[in-house]
Every structure is written in structure tokens, then in C-alpha cells.
Amino acid sequence: MPSTALAAIAALPIADLKSIFTTDPDRLSKLVLSQGPIRFDWSKTHLTDELMVHYLDLAQDQGFATRRDALFAGEAVNNTEGRAAEHTAERGEGNADSVAQAKALHNRMRALIDAIEAGALGEIRHILHIGIGGSALGPKLIVDALDGDGVRYDVGIVSNVDGTALERAIEGFDPHTTLIAIASKTFTTSETLLNAASAINWMVEGGVEDPYGRVIALTAAPDKAIEWGVDETRILPFAESVGGRYSLWSSIGFPAALALGWDAFESLLEGAAEMDRHFRLSAPNENIPLIAAFVDQYYSRVMHCQTRALFAYDERLALLPSYLQQLEMESNGKAVQLDGSPVDGPTAAITWGGVGTDAQHAVFQLLHQGTILSPVEFIASIEPGHALDPAHHRALLVNCFAQGAALMRGKDNDADPARAYPGNRPSTTILLEDVTPHALGALIAFYEHRTFANAVLMGINPFDQFGVELGKEIAKSIEADGAKGFDPSTMALIELALGE
Numbered sequence: 224m225p226s227t228a229l230a231a232i233a234a235l236p237i238a239d240l241k242s243i244f245t246t247d248p249d250r251l252s253k254l255v256l257s258q259g260p261i262r263f264d265w266s267k268t269h270l271t272d273e274l275m276v277h278y279l280d281l282a283q284d285q286g287f288a289t290r291r292d293a294l295f296a297g298e299a300v301n302n303t304e305g306r307a308a309e310h311t312a313e314r315g316e317g318n319a320d321s322v323a324q325a326k327a328l329h330n331r332m333r334a335l336i337d338a339i340e341a342g343a344l345g346e347i348r349h350i351l352h353i354g355i356g357g358s359a360l361g362p363k364l365i366v367d368a369l370d371g372d373g374v375r376y377d378v379g380i381v382s383n384v385d386g387t388a389l390e391r392a393i394e395g396f397d398p399h400t401t402l403i404a405i406a407s408k409t410f411t412t413s414e415t416l417l418n419a420a421s422a423i424n425w426m427v428e429g430g431v432e433d434p435y436g437r438v439i440a441l442t443a444a445p446d447k448a449i450e451w452g453v454d455e456t457r458i459l460p461f462a463e464s465v466g467g468r469y470s471l472w473s474s475i476g477f478p479a480a481l482a483l484g485w486d487a488f489e490s491l492l493e494g495a496a497e498m499d500r501h502f503r504l505s506a507p508n509e510n511i512p513l514i515a516a517f518v519d520q521y522y523s524r525v526m527h528c529q530t531r532a533l534f535a536y537d538e539r540l541a542l543l544p545s546y547l548q549q550l551e552m553e554s555n556g557k558a559v560q561l562d563g564s565p566v567d568g569p570t571a572a573i574t575w576g577g578v579g580t581d582a583q584h585a586v587f588q589l590l591h592q593g594t595i596l597s598p599v600e601f602i603a604s605i606e607p608g609h610a611l612d613p614a615h616h617r618a619l620l621v622n623c624f625a626q627g628a629a630l631m632r633g634k635d636n637d638a639d640p641a642r643a644y645p646g647n648r649p650s651t652t653i654l655l656e657d658v659t660p661h662a663l664g665a666l667i668a669f670y671e672h673r674t675f676a677n678a679v680l681m682g683i684n685p686f687d688q689f690g691v692e693l694g695k696e697i698a699k700s701i702e703a704d705g706a707k708g709f710d711p712s713t714m715a716l717i718e719l720a721l722g723e
């Protein structure tokens with residue numbers, strides 16, 4: 224138990240952000256770190272020199288370096304499932320055998336993409352990607368963020384079992400020129416398989432003679448995909464050791480690689496690999512994901528913040544908050560430590576957010592004056608994503624930076640308390656040079672490693688997700704045997720809505 228470091232952290236007075244640049248004028252040089260095209264600024268958070276010292280001790284007590292090395296070595300860091308977590312191998316960083324295997328599988332994906340581009344599957348204009356959770360959120364984020372002039376296909380990414388989602392996605396798609404990519408690590412996820420079956424029906428009804436001829440499977444369970452009807456030659460496997468929410472770098476990234484081009488996909492991987500090397504090789508006191516985790520730990524465990532808000536001041540990154548919700552909440556929303564004992568404090572905060580400046584006119588009221596304290600993360604890009612009047616981008620960035628300053632500074636108004644702002648509210652600013660594949664790869668890898676670093680500091684396993692199973696089991700049992708035996712509320716709902 225790393226109680227000494229935690230006790231020392233808890234005993235320190237909480238700094239006041241309103242005067243923090245006066246009490247600590249060198250903050251900017253200490254708390255702004257850059258890695259490749261991304262600049263991270265924690266100077267408007269409550270992190271102080273003293274806290275940093277104790278968090279570095281905590282990291283050491285929790286075996287940070289050892290657990291990080293185990294992650295990259297391909298050891299079974301996912302202890303409850305007895306397997307490795309090898310997303311970094313997809314980017315070329317990690318256990319040599321796993322890196323070689325990932326490379327071979329990427330080559331297979333590239334060969335299939337080349338064949339598709341050469342017309343092997345006939346004319347393709349639309350890509351219908353079907354998957355859920357980690358099998359959809361990553362590709363969706365990447366395609367949406369980088370969907371610039373280079374995109375050569377319409378991409379529809381469908382996850383929800385609600386048929387409206389599929390219906391909307393295929394609206395405007397021609398079944399004769401659509402490629403279906405079924406993305407499922409396990410190839411057992413009921414929503415995905417039902418959507419895939421309906422997509423095949425849509426093709427059949429549209430007069431496609433051999434609908435399975437244009438179906439690709441992206442999976443770690445090739446046998447199941449074959450059993451389902453996908454031809455072996457169109458299966459793009461990935462390793463079992465790549466977790467679902469860490470899988471966009473594997474064949475799950477297929478729609479991005481096809482739509483954006485292989486060079487863009489490689490550049491995404493290389494950006495992530497640079498962040499991997501930074502995380503693996505940097506000393507703890509200059510390790511960006513680890514320092515971000517110190518800040519997270521301070522707000523959730525010392526200042527009892529139950530949420531962390533994240534606003535992308537860039538439309539290209541509009542899907543980043545929902546991507547990070549899965550990454551952070553599915554990874555660290557846990558109640559037990561590695562040895563199975565209960566955790567000694569809160570784990571993952573609730574990640575939420577949206578885009579600026581929209582959010583300023585919707586939820587920022589609470590952030591400035593509400594009684595709940597939530598640290599805020601701003602993400603912006605120096606370069607705009609459009610060619611309109613530069614006034615747009617200037618206004619966007621000015622607003623972003625103004626919000627951080629306002630949260631920190633606040634404003635007194637003794638005469639009219641309703642118009643007073645308490646200030647002393649923390650924010651982090653992450654500034655990208657531009658939203659390129661390389662920068663986006665590095666940014667996502669930063670979040671992955673930050674999530675892992677948080678898990679290490681709390682002594683938990685971020686790589687399992689048993690919490691999602693019970694609901695699935697109950698849904699299955701209701702499908703099979705009806706609601707009999709359930710509570711009266713559930714039975715009444717089923718009777719009313721399903722007539723059973």
C-alpha cells in the first residue's frame with residue numbers, strides 16, 4: 224500500500240489557481256511539455272512542485288516502471304484474463320514476435336486494400352462498417368477527423384442494434400457498389416451480427432447476386448467469421464491480445480485505411496509509435512501520460528471530482544469525447560485492485576464533453592458557477608480544418624483560451640452574487656499543430672497511456688471489462704425464456720412493449 228505518498232498528498236494544502244502564477248512564476252516552464260506536434264499545458268491545474276514529488280513517489284511505490292515494461296514486453300498485464308495488452312505492437316512497439324505478427328497482418332490488410340482498389344471486388348463506392356464499442360468508435364473517430372479532400376468512399380459506420388441506425392447509414396448507398404466490413408473482435412456480439420445479417424438482406428433485396436462476395440471480416444476470431452459465412456480470403460485477423468477499445472490500430476482500422484489511404488493509416492500508426500516511445504523511455508518527471516495521470520488522480524481522489532470534461536475546439540475532433548468515454552470508463556471503471564481486494568478510493572471519473580464553442584452556450588454555465596467541480600480539458604489545433612475566412616479559426620481559438628482563463632481567474636461581485644464567478648477552476652490545454660493522421664495517432668496513444676498510468680497509480684487492471692457482461696446475460700436470458708422470474712418492473716415493461 225503506497226499510503227505514505229498518498230498521505231503526504233492528502234496533507235498538502237490545496238493551491239489557489241487565482242494566485243498560482245504569482246506564487247509559482249515558473250509554472251509555464253515546468254508544466255508545459257511538448258511531444259512531437261502536441262503541446263500539453265497543465266499550468267492551470269492545481270499540480271504543484273510538492274504534489275509532483277509525492278506523485279512521483281506514488282508511481283514508484285506502485286511499480287510504474289515495471290508495469291510499463293511488462294506492458295511493452297507483451298506480458299500478461301491483463302491478469303484477470305491472463306493475457307497481454309498488445310496495442311502498441313500494432314504500431315511497431317513491443318514484443319518482437321508480436322510486432323512481427325502485427326506487421327504481417329497489416330501487410331495482409333494492405334494487400335486486400337490494394338486488390339479492392341484494383342477492382343477485385345467490383346466497383347466499390349460505399350463502405351458499410353458494422354461493429355460496436357471499440358469495433359466502431361475508433362474507425363468512426365479517425366474517418367470523421369481526417370475525412371478531408373482525400374476520402375474516396377462514402378463511409379457509413381453502424382453500431383446500434385436500433386434498425387434506424389442501419390437504415391440511415393444505407394440511405395443513399397447502392398447495394399451493388401457497397402462493401403460490408405463486419406468488425407467484431409469476438410465475432411459473437413449480438414448487435415453486430417444482427418446488423419450484419421440485415422445488411423446482407425438489404426443486398427439480396429437490392430438484387431446483388433453474391434452478397435457475401437463483398438463482405439470483409441475484421442476479427443480476432445477468424446473461425447467464427449468463416450462459420451458465419453465470410454470467405455477466408457476476406458478475413459482480416461488481428462491478435463487476441465489487442466483489446467477491443469485499443470483496436471483501431473489493427474484491422475479494425477480497415478475503413479480508415481481504405482478510405483483515407485494506406486499512407487494516412489501508416490502515418491497514424493507512426494504518430495502513435497512516437498508517443499509509445501516517449502511513454503516507454505521518458506523519465507517519470509517528464510513523462511507526459513504519467514503527469515496527466517497525476518493530475519487526474521489529484522482531482523478524482525483528493526478533490527473528489529466525479530467527472531472530467533473534455534471539449535474539442537475543433538469540429539474534426541467532435542467524436543473524441545465519445546471515443547474517450549469508452550477508453551477511460553471501460554478501462555478504469557473498476558472496483559477491485561489487481562489482487563481482487565476493493566479499491567481504496569474512486570477510480571475512473573465520468574468522462575464527458577463536446578465541442579467548443581457550442582458547449583459554451585449549453586453546459587459551461589455549470590462549469591463556471593455550478594457547485595460541482597469538474598476539471599476541464601481543452602483540445603485545439605493551431606491550423607484550421609477549413610479554408611474559410613481565418614476569422615473563424617481565430618474566434619474559435621480565442622474562445623477556447625478565454626474559457627481556460629475565465630475558469631481559473633473568476634470574477635468577484637459582492638454586490639450581486641448571481642454575477643460572481645468563483646474561479647480557481649482547473650483546466651488543461653492540449654494544442655495540436657494540426658489534425659493530421661500523425662498528430663491524431665499520437666493524441667490517441669497519449670490517452671491510452673494516460674489511462675494505463677492511472678490504472679497503475681490505483682493498482683487496478685484497465686484491460687478487462689466484466690462489468691458489461693451481466694446486462695448481456697440478462698438480455699440473452701429474456702430473449703430465450705422471456706421475463707418470467709424477473710422483478711415486476713421488468714416483467715411489466717416487457718409485457719407492455721413486447722406483448723410477451
Ligand code: F6P
Nearest residue numbers: 356357358407408409412467691
Ligand atoms: O461489451 C463491451 C465490448 O466487449 C467492448 O469492450 C468491445 O469493444 C465491444 O463490446 C465489441 O466487441 P466485439 O468487437 O467483440 O464485437
